[in-house]
Amino acid sequence: MLSVKNLTRTYNSAEGELVALDNVSFSVKDGEFVSIIGKSGSGKSTLLSLLGALDTPTSGSIMVDDEDIAKLSLVKQTAYRARKIGFVFQHYNLITNLSALENVMLALEYGGVPAKDRKERAIQLLDEVGVEGGMRLRKPGKLSGGQQQRVSIARALANQPAIILADEPTGNLDSTTGKKIFDLLHKLSRTENTTIIAVTHDLDIAGKTDRTFKLRDGKLQQA
């Protein structure tokens, strides 16, 4: 259970205070697939970064399994990201000089999986997302966008996170590949009972999720 109350994040910019997220409250059940839509600059990424403990809110609380993420120390934030959260980014953000397999193993390393178990588990994860055989040993530069995003989903799943946060995961892909990636996420949320919160521009995709939130100027509107 994820429960957000009165979440606000303001930035101090040259033009004065900017309210990126304005008193947002909502809750999400375990295993629910939620999409977030909204114009550029409406605060979608800001919300995801707060949910994933990449950033600390100006005020408000984020309760995950009875723990307030907003109040974690920097060290605990890191541990929380490693074990409870999986990130999927628009630009994949794989480590360029590590192979697909090594990228997944890196997340396992940070999740505290013993070194001897990492390779087997990484292969298993890559199989799940459809990256197989010689592809596993390729560096990201030698993979297509769709393949890279699959690897990044495998990486996000590595430590069996409670929540996967995806920021425009299909934004860089053609619509067919984007649909496949979306279907993959959808399937995983079913089989692994993982909560998925995905930002998207694609209303088709948003329509297929359990629930859709709309952000406008940092304010949440149930769509």
Added chain:
Amino acid sequence: MNPISRGIKNALRSPVRAGAIILMLAVSITLLVSMLVARASINDKINEVKATAGTNITITPAGIQGFMGGGDPLTSEQVSTIKDTDHVASITATLSDQLGDDDTDLESALELGSFGQRQQRFDSDSSETTPTPPSDETGEDGSRRIMGGPRTTVTGTTTPDNNGGLSFTSGETIDGGSGDLVALVGATLAEKNELSVGDTFTMYNKEFTVKGIFTTDNQFQDSGLIIPLETLQTITNQAGAVTSVTATVDSSDNVATVIESLKGSLADKADITSQVEQAEQNVSSLESIAGLALVGVIGAAGAGAIIILLAMIMIVRERRREIGVIKAIGGTNRSVMTQFTSEALTLTVVGGIVGLAIGITVSGPMTNSLVTNGQTTASSNQMPGRQGGPGGMGRPTNFNSPGAQIDQTFKDISSTVTPETLTAAIGIMLLIAIVGSAVPAWFIANIKPAEVLRSE
């Protein structure tokens, strides 16, 4: 894989850039190593010169050197003053005299030669200043004595065996404190006069017994005689007089102090020289070269640190996003810092090995050119003509001439790479790597993982 092996792998991620960084590091480490080696070698030599110089101070009457010059010998009070000076462990007092044909039945072992003739051409006029033995008090006798052939040197000393420094071919040393009519005879002189231990000869109308025959590597000394100081003072009518005192100081640290107090107590009555003082003058230019080398060491280490620092800052800035991603997926600050430190260390170690190899190769020529360039200054520091001694008329009492030895030291500074130098070089290299990683580590700690969600 772990952060360390990832760092090593990342170091060689871009071979061209890694090569450039390693090359720059290698150059600075080459300089570092050769300067360290030069400094260590020069310091070794400085210490060696200072150690060889020993703890002796030579006091001679002002204006007298060997048999040359003029003035009064040192008196017995002055000798006691020297002896009673703090830190003076022991003294050797010496009086020298030269025997003409009529003073002895010994035949001189020295050929006068053209040099000797030239040196003696004034002696008929200056006979008054030469200490005259009792049997030769008439002027007529005196001039005849001096106009004779080459003369034999007789040295009266309190330490006839030069504190164990004299080697005997037969017999043994005599007691320098006695007034006995005994003598040690140089091998060349003994051979010329067919003398052996137990034989007697006449000098100043006294019969002396040969107690020992000695050799040195010096032809002049081997042609001379050594007798107890008091004996020579008595037979030449110079009670208490000495022409040279060598004071041995208890420790080399106190030599300067003793010289100071001797200069105070003897004032301008005596010339005071010590090998330590001369050595210090001689090594002062070496010391400035060593100082220069130290500046080189610091400069090279600084340059190395700046090279790796800038390289790492560049690398960290370039990989901001990657660092953000690592943090976002749960990598700790420490893990990222370990990875980048390992990367910096890899570059430094590779650059270091290359630099060390080149540095060891070029350190020899480098040291030599440093010393050769500095030597012009070095030789001008030496007192001209002081140490050599004017041939047959030189310092008969000085068994070991200090000057020649010190001169030589400048020419054979050998640069050797010692374990200490290597340890220092490697230590400084690690320090460079640490400095090179510290600032980037601070950058790393300040990269916010939220940045990865911001579109480029």
